[in-house]
Structures are given as structure tokens and as C-alpha cells.
Amino acid sequence: LDRARLLIKCPDQPGIVAAVSTFLQNFGANILESSQYSEDPVGGTFFIRMEFACPGLTDKKAEIESEFAKIGARFNMKYEFRYVSSLKKTAIFVSKEPHCLRELLWEWQNGDLMMDISCIISNYEDSRELAESLGIPFYYIPANKEIRNEVEQKQLKILEEHNIELIILARYMQILTPNFVSHYPKQIINIHHSFLPAFIGARPYERAFARGVKLIGATSHYVTNDLDEGPIIEQGVERVNHRDQVQELKKIGKNIERSVLARAVKWHLQDRVIVTGNKTIVFD
Amino acid sequence: LDRARLLIKCPDQPGIVAAVSTFLQNFGANILESSQYSEDPVGGTFFIRMEFACPGLTDKKAEIESEFAKIGARFNMKYEFRYVSSLKKTAIFVSKEPHCLRELLWEWQNGDLMMDISCIISNYEDSRELAESLGIPFYYIPANKEIRNEVEQKQLKILEEHNIELIILARYMQILTPNFVSHYPKQIINIHHSFLPAFIGARPYERAFARGVKLIGATSHYVTNDLDEGPIIEQGVERVNHRDQVQELKKIGKNIERSVLARAVKWHLQDRVIVTGNKTIVFD
Amino acid sequence: LDRARLLIKCPDQPGIVAAVSTFLQNFGANILESSQYSEDPVGGTFFIRMEFACPGLTDKKAEIESEFAKIGARFNMKYEFRYVSSLKKTAIFVSKEPHCLRELLWEWQNGDLMMDISCIISNYEDSRELAESLGIPFYYIPANKEIRNEVEQKQLKILEEHNIELIILARYMQILTPNFVSHYPKQIINIHHSFLPAFIGARPYERAFARGVKLIGATSHYVTNDLDEGPIIEQGVERVNHRDQVQELKKIGKNIERSVLARAVKWHLQDRVIVTGNKTIVFD
Amino acid sequence: LDRARLLIKCPDQPGIVAAVSTFLQNFGANILESSQYSEDPVGGTFFIRMEFACPGLTDKKAEIESEFAKIGARFNMKYEFRYVSSLKKTAIFVSKEPHCLRELLWEWQNGDLMMDISCIISNYEDSRELAESLGIPFYYIPANKEIRNEVEQKQLKILEEHNIELIILARYMQILTPNFVSHYPKQIINIHHSFLPAFIGARPYERAFARGVKLIGATSHYVTNDLDEGPIIEQGVERVNHRDQVQELKKIGKNIERSVLARAVKWHLQDRVIVTGNKTIVFD
Structure with a gap:
């Protein structure tokens, strides 16, 4: 119930994984699964799917989403949080x-x-x-x-x-x-x-x-x-x-x-x- | 070296397998493998492939082929003998x-x-x-x-x-x-x-x-x-x-x-x- | 409903397919599918499965089975007729x-x-x-x-x-x-x-x-x-x-x-x- | 030639991916492929393989390896750098x-x-x-x-x-x-x-x-x-x-x-x- 998935699509550049994983860590989340794909490391589109567990996720949801908007903007991301509890x-x-x-x-x-x-x-x-x-x-x-x-x-x-x-x-x-x-x-x-x-x-x-x-x-x-x-x-x-x-x-x-x-x-x-x-x- | 394959295509009707297998038996051939397929038992085309071994095949070849022509004609067959020894x-x-x-x-x-x-x-x-x-x-x-x-x-x-x-x-x-x-x-x-x-x-x-x-x-x-x-x-x-x-x-x-x-x-x-x-x- | 399968197991020797297919033909049966396998053409066991359609099968059953016993004995067969209508x-x-x-x-x-x-x-x-x-x-x-x-x-x-x-x-x-x-x-x-x-x-x-x-x-x-x-x-x-x-x-x-x-x-x-x-x- | 793979095995805990990816970013590396697996997020062993490109890798190698030792020690890692150029x-x-x-x-x-x-x-x-x-x-x-x-x-x-x-x-x-x-x-x-x-x-x-x-x-x-x-x-x-x-x-x-x-x-x-x-x- 405290699990979510973060799906991201953005131009590839160094630092994305570091930024996202540091962000999640700061909220106490543990990354359970992480898959990524880059169409082309130079100038291509980068995709990542992270599934994480985060104690107290329901309460933190709003804050996580609003804080993440900054990273999204920095890397020019299209992204989405999806909550496992929401069928x-x-x-x-x-x-x-x-x-x-x-x-x-x-x-x-x-x-x-x-x-x-x-x-x-x-x-x-x-x-x-x-x-x-x-x-x-x-x-x-x-x-x-x-x-x-x-x-x-x-x-x-x-x-x-x-x-x-x-x-x-x-x-x-x-x-x-x-x-x-x-x-x-x-x-x-x-x-x-x-x-x-x-x-x-x-x-x-x-x-x-x-x-x-x-x-x-x-x-x-x-x-x-x-x-x-x-x-x-x-x-x-x-x-x-x-x-x-x-x-x-x-x-x-x-x-x-x-x-x-x-x-x-x-x-x-x-x-x-x-x-x-x-x-x-x-x-x- | 005494092996051959007989490939037949003809209108389906009762008696084909009996006629062909009796013919081969009369020449002392042993059928090693036989596969057949009928597009439609009523009025369809019938296909059969028989692989047989026949002692002294080289000498009997001509006679087998000329005798088989009668069966071929009776059942309106297109057929072919192919000899394993002939690559x-x-x-x-x-x-x-x-x-x-x-x-x-x-x-x-x-x-x-x-x-x-x-x-x-x-x-x-x-x-x-x-x-x-x-x-x-x-x-x-x-x-x-x-x-x-x-x-x-x-x-x-x-x-x-x-x-x-x-x-x-x-x-x-x-x-x-x-x-x-x-x-x-x-x-x-x-x-x-x-x-x-x-x-x-x-x-x-x-x-x-x-x-x-x-x-x-x-x-x-x-x-x-x-x-x-x-x-x-x-x-x-x-x-x-x-x-x-x-x-x-x-x-x-x-x-x-x-x-x-x-x-x-x-x-x-x-x-x-x-x-x-x-x-x-x-x-x- | 007029379909049956004949399963045979016997020592391999020339003439089996000819005998069986001639027998079925004499009863007006059309062989729909025939598959055979020989463990060894010389001295091995021969297996054949024939599926056939035979108009009026129900009435002919008893005669077919009793007549086939002779072929069975001649080739030392274990065999079985199985009728598609009998589930x-x-x-x-x-x-x-x-x-x-x-x-x-x-x-x-x-x-x-x-x-x-x-x-x-x-x-x-x-x-x-x-x-x-x-x-x-x-x-x-x-x-x-x-x-x-x-x-x-x-x-x-x-x-x-x-x-x-x-x-x-x-x-x-x-x-x-x-x-x-x-x-x-x-x-x-x-x-x-x-x-x-x-x-x-x-x-x-x-x-x-x-x-x-x-x-x-x-x-x-x-x-x-x-x-x-x-x-x-x-x-x-x-x-x-x-x-x-x-x-x-x-x-x-x-x-x-x-x-x-x-x-x-x-x-x-x-x-x-x-x-x-x-x-x-x-x-x- | 400037590509390498980092293989890590350590007890699972939050923060590993963040630490490693930040580390690599600081050396100008771009992560090309990253795969991870946790035997059990609570108390299990965590495995990650990262493939990265890093301009000037040959010259930075020694420094990267010696600096990474600190992260390795912090998370109790067994790890290895493998260089694509070294067959x-x-x-x-x-x-x-x-x-x-x-x-x-x-x-x-x-x-x-x-x-x-x-x-x-x-x-x-x-x-x-x-x-x-x-x-x-x-x-x-x-x-x-x-x-x-x-x-x-x-x-x-x-x-x-x-x-x-x-x-x-x-x-x-x-x-x-x-x-x-x-x-x-x-x-x-x-x-x-x-x-x-x-x-x-x-x-x-x-x-x-x-x-x-x-x-x-x-x-x-x-x-x-x-x-x-x-x-x-x-x-x-x-x-x-x-x-x-x-x-x-x-x-x-x-x-x-x-x-x-x-x-x-x-x-x-x-x-x-x-x-x-x-x-x-x-x-x-």
C-alpha cells in the first residue's frame, strides 16, 4: 500500500538518476525496482521507471509530488506518479x-x-x-x-x-x-x-x-x-x-x-x- | 542405397493405399515411412509419400517404374520415384x-x-x-x-x-x-x-x-x-x-x-x- | 459417426500395410489418416494407426472385427478397433x-x-x-x-x-x-x-x-x-x-x-x- | 573505449542508488544502462550493474576507484569496476x-x-x-x-x-x-x-x-x-x-x-x- 511507481521521460543528460534517487531517498523511500532506457545517450530521449516503497506514503503524497515538480522542471521531464493502491x-x-x-x-x-x-x-x-x-x-x-x-x-x-x-x-x-x-x-x-x-x-x-x-x-x-x-x-x-x-x-x-x-x-x-x-x- | 521415395498426388478415393502398398510388397519392398494427407476425403486431392527399402533396387528400378504406370493411370496419379542414392x-x-x-x-x-x-x-x-x-x-x-x-x-x-x-x-x-x-x-x-x-x-x-x-x-x-x-x-x-x-x-x-x-x-x-x-x- | 481407428502393433515385416489397407478397402472404408512407425525395419516392432470412415460402420462392426482376426493372427498383431462415436x-x-x-x-x-x-x-x-x-x-x-x-x-x-x-x-x-x-x-x-x-x-x-x-x-x-x-x-x-x-x-x-x-x-x-x-x- | 561497468553487491538499504549515481555524475559519467535486483528489500542483498560512459576514463580511472572506496565502505559493498576496453x-x-x-x-x-x-x-x-x-x-x-x-x-x-x-x-x-x-x-x-x-x-x-x-x-x-x-x-x-x-x-x-x-x-x-x-x- 505504501508502494508507488514513478515514470519519467526526458532528454537524456548526466545527472538524472542521481537527482531522482537522491530525491526519493530524502523522503525515506526504498527503490525496489528500477529500469531505464535511453534512445541515444547523446541527444536522445531517456525513460525511467522506478518502483519504490515509502512508509507513510499516503500522507507524504502531496508533498512528494509538489517537491518533485522542481526536478521535473530542471530536467524538462514528463513524469507521472502512480500509486499501487489505486487500482x-x-x-x-x-x-x-x-x-x-x-x-x-x-x-x-x-x-x-x-x-x-x-x-x-x-x-x-x-x-x-x-x-x-x-x-x-x-x-x-x-x-x-x-x-x-x-x-x-x-x-x-x-x-x-x-x-x-x-x-x-x-x-x-x-x-x-x-x-x-x-x-x-x-x-x-x-x-x-x-x-x-x-x-x-x-x-x-x-x-x-x-x-x-x-x-x-x-x-x-x-x-x-x-x-x-x-x-x-x-x-x-x-x-x-x-x-x-x-x-x-x-x-x-x-x-x-x-x-x-x-x-x-x-x-x-x-x-x-x-x-x-x-x-x-x-x-x- | 536400396532406398527410394514414392510421391503421389491424385484425386482421393478408396483403395489407393491398398493398391500402392500391395504393389510395393510384390517387389519385396519394405515401407519404412508413410505419410498421407487428404485435402478432403470426398472429392479432394490425396497426397502420399512412402519411403521404402527394396533389396536389389538398382536392377529392379526400370521394371518397377514401368509396372507402376498402370496404377498411376488407374488412379489418375501424378507421381514420382526418387532414389536416395541419387543426390x-x-x-x-x-x-x-x-x-x-x-x-x-x-x-x-x-x-x-x-x-x-x-x-x-x-x-x-x-x-x-x-x-x-x-x-x-x-x-x-x-x-x-x-x-x-x-x-x-x-x-x-x-x-x-x-x-x-x-x-x-x-x-x-x-x-x-x-x-x-x-x-x-x-x-x-x-x-x-x-x-x-x-x-x-x-x-x-x-x-x-x-x-x-x-x-x-x-x-x-x-x-x-x-x-x-x-x-x-x-x-x-x-x-x-x-x-x-x-x-x-x-x-x-x-x-x-x-x-x-x-x-x-x-x-x-x-x-x-x-x-x-x-x-x-x-x-x- | 461412421469413423473408427485401428491401432496395430506387430513384428515388422513386408506386407502389413498392403494387407490392412486392402482389408479396409474391401469393406468400403476410406482411410482418412495413417501414421506408422517402425522401431527397426529388421526385426523391430511396427506400429500403425489408421483412421477411416466406413459408411454403415455400426452394422458392419461385428463382421469387420471377426474377419480382421485372421490378419491379426497372420502377422502376430496386437490390435484394437476404437469407434469415434463411443466416447x-x-x-x-x-x-x-x-x-x-x-x-x-x-x-x-x-x-x-x-x-x-x-x-x-x-x-x-x-x-x-x-x-x-x-x-x-x-x-x-x-x-x-x-x-x-x-x-x-x-x-x-x-x-x-x-x-x-x-x-x-x-x-x-x-x-x-x-x-x-x-x-x-x-x-x-x-x-x-x-x-x-x-x-x-x-x-x-x-x-x-x-x-x-x-x-x-x-x-x-x-x-x-x-x-x-x-x-x-x-x-x-x-x-x-x-x-x-x-x-x-x-x-x-x-x-x-x-x-x-x-x-x-x-x-x-x-x-x-x-x-x-x-x-x-x-x-x- | 571510455565505457565501464560497475558491479555492486551489498546489504539492501535506502540511498545506494542515490549515492552511486551522484558519485558517477560528479566524474562526468553518463549512465547508459542500469539494472538492479534486491533479494529482499528488508535485510536482503542488493545487486546493481551500471554501465556508463565517461570522457577521459583512462586518465580518471585511478581516482574514480580510490574515491569510490569510501562509498564501498559506507554501504559495506563488494564491488568491481570493469573496463570495456580491457578484453x-x-x-x-x-x-x-x-x-x-x-x-x-x-x-x-x-x-x-x-x-x-x-x-x-x-x-x-x-x-x-x-x-x-x-x-x-x-x-x-x-x-x-x-x-x-x-x-x-x-x-x-x-x-x-x-x-x-x-x-x-x-x-x-x-x-x-x-x-x-x-x-x-x-x-x-x-x-x-x-x-x-x-x-x-x-x-x-x-x-x-x-x-x-x-x-x-x-x-x-x-x-x-x-x-x-x-x-x-x-x-x-x-x-x-x-x-x-x-x-x-x-x-x-x-x-x-x-x-x-x-x-x-x-x-x-x-x-x-x-x-x-x-x-x-x-x-x-
Whole structure:
């Protein structure tokens, strides 16, 4: 409960680590984990993630943040303090296929995904029972291309009511509009059922079968307005062979999808993912 | 030396296996390995690969082949007998990067790639010493887009002199013309440095880096006139992360390339790869 | 429904495939899949698995089996016909950890594990709700070393009432006695939480941590009287590193265990696994 | 050339990172990479590896080291400065199988293994030509159990003459005595041809075959006096199946061995491996 993460992005120069770690020490914090990455030591951007424990953190929070502003200014930092005790309010979107939703709920019940699942939204009724058996509000909002704007208005209203900070598209098979995406930049995680950038768009398993690939995969990425082009968080693949018809590819694919998405979400929740340009830094 | 492989492709119907295995038995052959695949038991195409040992095969060859023609006709088969004792005459093409060539030569020296390496052709002198140290004829033919036709004429002449049956492009960085490819259908194996169909074309590692993928790969395929679109034989991938710059991707990629190519070549030499449409069946 | 599998084991000699395939053809059967393996073409044991479709199979069954006896005798075969329509009656044993049970039930609901789950037996009450929600009889039988014999008597009685043909130990943490095992030879599948033969016995994750391995794994095998020494069906591993404490190893391990067990069970149900000596042939 | 690595091990307490990073900053150093690990933030041991660039390092070296002694004393540190410009003097031991030696030499020629290969020592003459073609002194010292002490005396003499800092056993098939090992603690890297702790000792592929495992592996570890029980640096595995006889296991195994050993050596040369107890921390 007394743990926090400090995420920093700034121009690289000598003295950053010294300044930050001295600052934290002066508040009695112990650095538990520290990961850094420099795009280029000369003139590049520097990224650091520090996880620290600090006795009495709740009381010191305000002071720490206001004091740190000086260091932030000195090094021209973009930074953020994130508190482990404050779980991210999350909405999960799902269509008909429940395997990714199930995996997330299962890991969440086990305590492996530290989030506050505020609601599940679906264009099918199929997952209602599962959601409600766990006490999670379930919203059924039928959707299709023609009514996209109305659908998104309803969804956005629900998301705002719940103060949602993270949206997980757990095989939600509707395209989101730029308007919707603009409300949640770098806050929407999707699972695409191919090893991107191969098979962008619809029906990737059918196309993988037609191409005769020997590996199929899945990709979890942040959603941007370019379909399947957002920053990649995690990918996975499995071997297939000529005997595997589209049905088998889908079965094998489901196992890849659920584990790739679960890993991506876990890293996001632990504030291990930093987006830079159209790429991610993952401090795993 | 008394071993052979029988490769068959025909419309599926009951009785094929019975007819073929009875035929081989009547010649005293013992079936060592048999792999079959049917695209669809009703009206689909049926494929079978049988490897058999037959005492006195050399003397019986002609009779076996002429007798089998009847079965072939009955079932409307395309088929081929391939004799293990007859090594495929092979040419290896290479440009500057020697890692794939080295791997092939190394496996060949170990007896793991049963082929007759008739020559090595390169648009650089770099691999001459290696080739000649193993007693393999080396041909240096400078190449570039402008002189493509003359270059290919020289190459084709050499290939014909050596009666080449298989061409391995072991990181040969020149595009082949349709005319060249038409001389060696399903007989040219390439290694492409990406997990196709991602990053078709030039500079795949640079583009993989720009896209921020978390896996890089390599693909071995038969060459057709559609660049990087030929039937895939084998693929492999390795994990990478945000720290890996283009240079590191290339290093990691080299290890994938050499092992993927070596596996594809091994399967081809063992007559385990059957091309159907733009896909391969690999009876491994 | 008209599909069956024929499994054969006999001394290798020419003519087996011809005889069997001619026999099946005469009954109008179409061979859908055929896999064979010879330990040694000269004097070794030969194994073959044929899956075939035969219109009107139910009516022809008795005649096929009685006629095949002649071929069986001629080649000194051990053989078995298994009918796809006849699902194996299965009991799943589980202790406290539900992840393997959940995975099996989930794949079974999806139609990916074709079995008749007759009952779930546990020494904990935890899985009752899950079992009963799916209409599967659940038996709670507390167990410990001291009362092993009484416990097994109760279990055997239930298994006999249900005519069980397959027992899956889905993280059942009690050792079975030789008496129990002798009732179900090659019919009990266990998942052991290490890459055997490393870490045989109790607390493998603790020992893996202590040894500092960089890979952890799981092994699914048939149960014999030698603890963790039975024929291995399938294994899987994942990378770990120095940061992973025992708790993390267990979490990572759960994902390996559930997928390794599910694959092993699927292959067993499809009659793809043949035990020979203390090893398995898996015709996957 | 102005790069160095600082490796520290000390009791965990707040302020370490601040002190060290401030120290380095005061000398004008820029921290390029920093990795840390704490066994337990309360009372555990803390490890950190910092790689830094420092203009004029050669001239400042002495002062940096003498000044740092104060910080070392304050935090009760064991620490070491290692300079990237100072390549480790390395001896490679090999017996008959050359695949690991070849891989190391190949990566070394490519500039991927930054070491000074001072000599190659073998109990066979086979690798002499390869060694000498690269200008590396080759010592042929026949060896067997009976003459172990004399052999090791000769080897130690050569190692001392060359001021060897690292010994790589690249499939050197002789057991080293405690006396020999005591001269090079944590400085001898071996490749064992199994996924340890499975198949400790001789003939692991034969035993893997007999056990019927579905994965084979290799393990690179530091050599201690307990055979195959030293701290593990890296492991790898590949799938095998029932068709793979001992010969095939060995072939597949060679590819695992060479890549596992090359990774372990690379990490050691980059000072990324820290031994703690009988385990390693690998800051990769």
C-alpha cells in the first residue's frame, strides 16, 4: 500500500538518476525496482521507471509530488506518479468469443491482474451470466456498422459514469471511431488475431490459411485511429502445419490470444509499458 | 542405397493405399515411412509419400517404374520415384552475408544435408576462399539491376553445365527475373529475413524496428514470380525488445535465418515437401 | 459417426500395410489418416494407426472385427478397433488447485475434448460448484496418507459404477497405491509440475527455485507404480529469470501445466498415443 | 573505449542508488544502462550493474576507484569496476566435437563476442587447423582419467602463461579436479548437454532417449566441484518425438548447445552475470 511507481521521460543528460534517487531517498523511500532506457545517450530521449516503497506514503503524497515538480522542471521531464493502491478502473469489451474475457477474469480472481473491473460491455448477451456471477455490471449494447455512432454514445456514457481509465477489447469485433478513440488515448488495449503487421484487418485466420504460413500469432496493441497499426505491446506465435484447417488455426489461435492479451494487460496495470512514437518500451 | 521415395498426388478415393502398398510388397519392398494427407476425403486431392527399402533396387528400378504406370493411370496419379542414392545437384547463390552459406556447408560436411553441391555463385568475392577450401567450384559474377539479363545468362549457362536440380538462395540479394525462375520451377529455395507475409520486400529489419514488433522472424519459401509470395516451407521467430536496435535485430535474425533455411533445405532434399497451389505440405 | 481407428502393433515385416489397407478397402472404408512407425525395419516392432470412415460402420462392426482376426493372427498383431462415436468414460481427480480442471472443462465445453466426463472426484469441496453447474456428479472424498486404502476403496467403487475408462489427475496431490494403479493400466494420465526427469517428487517449484533453473516446465505422463516415472506423453517449458520467486514460478507453471495436460488428454482421446515399454509413440 | 561497468553487491538499504549515481555524475559519467535486483528489500542483498560512459576514463580511472572506496565502505559493498576496453583473456577447451568451438569463433570474428582468445586447448588434434587458421595458439594435450593430474599441470601452466581470466569448456569431455577448479572460481563456463538438473553426468542423450522425453535441452553453467551442479547461466530446449533416435537427439542437441553456450559467454563477457549462492542473476 505504501508502494508507488514513478515514470519519467526526458532528454537524456548526466545527472538524472542521481537527482531522482537522491530525491526519493530524502523522503525515506526504498527503490525496489528500477529500469531505464535511453534512445541515444547523446541527444536522445531517456525513460525511467522506478518502483519504490515509502512508509507513510499516503500522507507524504502531496508533498512528494509538489517537491518533485522542481526536478521535473530542471530536467524538462514528463513524469507521472502512480500509486499501487489505486487500482485502474477498467471496462472490458467483448463480442461472441469469450476465451479472452474468461482468461482475464480468471487471472483477476487469482489476484494476478490488479485492476478494478467496473463493467463489461458486449454486443451479445452471451457473457452476461459469467459477468453477473462475479458481481460485475454487464451492459448489452447491440452494435453494427450502421448504428456505430449511437452505440458509441451509449458506451461513452457508461464509461464516463464509471470513470474508466482502461478499456480492454477482449475480442470485441466492432471498429471504433476516431471520436471514441480520442477519448481514451493509450488507454485502449486490443488483441488482434495475427502476428501484426501480417494480416491487418478482418479474417486473419482465413488469410493465414490461404497463405500457408507455418506460424500463426496474436498481437496486443494500443488502439489508435489506424486500424491494427497502434503501438505493439506483446506478441506470441505457435507452429501450425498443412493439416490445420481454418477451424484448427482458430483453436490454436485462441490460446495464443488469451495469453498474449493477459500479459499485455498485466504489464499495463503494473505501469511497465511506455508509449514512445508508435512503439512501446516494456520494462518487464 | 536400396532406398527410394514414392510421391503421389491424385484425386482421393478408396483403395489407393491398398493398391500402392500391395504393389510395393510384390517387389519385396519394405515401407519404412508413410505419410498421407487428404485435402478432403470426398472429392479432394490425396497426397502420399512412402519411403521404402527394396533389396536389389538398382536392377529392379526400370521394371518397377514401368509396372507402376498402370496404377498411376488407374488412379489418375501424378507421381514420382526418387532414389536416395541419387543426390540432387545443387547450386548455392550468396551475396555478402555468409552466415547461411556457412551453415549449409557445415551441415553438409556433417552428413546432415545429403546433396551434391556442384557450385557456389556469388556477386561478391568474399566466399571464394571458403568454397575453394572445400573443393567446390566458385563463380564470381558481379550483378546489379542494370545488367540483370547478362548476369542471368551467365548463371543459367553455369547451372546447365552442372545439370543443377536445386538452387538455394542463401541470402542472395538480387531479384531474379521471371525468365530465370521459369527454368527452375519449385526448384529455387529462398530465405527471406522476415516472418512473411509481414515485411515483404527490402529492408525488413529496418521496417520491423520502425513498427516496433516484439518478434522477428525468417521464412524459407520456393521462389515464384511474385516477390516473397511463393509457397512457404518453414518459418521461425525469436523475441526481441525495445532495446534491440536494427543492428541487434540483424544479429538475432541471422541465427533464425540460418536454421530456418537449413531445415527447409533438409526437408526438400528428403522429398518431404510437396507444393500444392501456393502452399506446401511438409511430411516431416 | 461412421469413423473408427485401428491401432496395430506387430513384428515388422513386408506386407502389413498392403494387407490392412486392402482389408479396409474391401469393406468400403476410406482411410482418412495413417501414421506408422517402425522401431527397426529388421526385426523391430511396427506400429500403425489408421483412421477411416466406413459408411454403415455400426452394422458392419461385428463382421469387420471377426474377419480382421485372421490378419491379426497372420502377422502376430496386437490390435484394437476404437469407434469415434463411443466416447471414453472419464473421471477427473482434482485437489485444491483448479486451473487444470477448469481448462479441461472449458475445452470439453468447446467440443475440443471428446469424452464423457462421468464424474469429478476431489479431496476438497472447492470444485463442487463448478462441477455441478455443468451437471457433472461431484464426489468429495477427504484423503491423506493415513487413510489411503479406505479412500481408494471408495474411489474404486465410484469408478466401477461409472465404468470409467480414463482417469485424469488434474493436479490431484495424493499418491496412488500400486493396487489402485493396477486397476487402470495406461489409463491414468497425470500432470507433473516439472520437466521430468528433473524434480521428481514433491515441491518441484521450490526445488527449481533453489537450483536456479532458467526454464521451468510440466510433464504429462501415464501413471505407473514408479512415482513420476511413467511413460511421458507431452512436456512444455517457459523461460524464467532470477526475479521470479517461487510464487511467480507457480503462476507461470500453471499456464504450462494446463496446456500440457490438455494436449496430452486430447491425444489420448483421439487414440494417438501408444505406449511401448516405458515410452510413448504420439501420432500427432 | 571510455565505457565501464560497475558491479555492486551489498546489504539492501535506502540511498545506494542515490549515492552511486551522484558519485558517477560528479566524474562526468553518463549512465547508459542500469539494472538492479534486491533479494529482499528488508535485510536482503542488493545487486546493481551500471554501465556508463565517461570522457577521459583512462586518465580518471585511478581516482574514480580510490574515491569510490569510501562509498564501498559506507554501504559495506563488494564491488568491481570493469573496463570495456580491457578484453578478458580467454582459453577455450574442446574435445572431439567442434560445433561449440566453431560457433564461438564465428561470433567472435563477427565482433559479437568481445574477448581475447589467447589459446585453444584440446585432447584431440582435430581443431588445430581451425585454430591456427585464425592465428590462435593451439595446444594438444592428450588426456584420460589415469593421467588427469599431469594433464592439468600442463594446462595450468599454459593458462598462467597467458594470464587467462576465463575458461570456456566448449564440449571438453574430461572432468576437472577440485584443484584445477579452485584456480578459476566462477571463471569456468561449461556447456552440459541436458536441461539440468535432468541427466546429470555422462551420456545424457542416451538417457533422454531411454526416458522418452519430449524435449531435450542444454545448460550452460559455471563449473564448481559438484559435477554439473554449478550456477546455471542459461538453458534452452527443443521438441523431439518418438522417431528421434539417439543420433537425431545429438544433432538437434548440437544446435541447442552452441546457441546456449554462445549466449552465456556473451553475457559473461558483458559482465551481466552475477553469481549469488549457487544461482546467477543475469542482467540481460
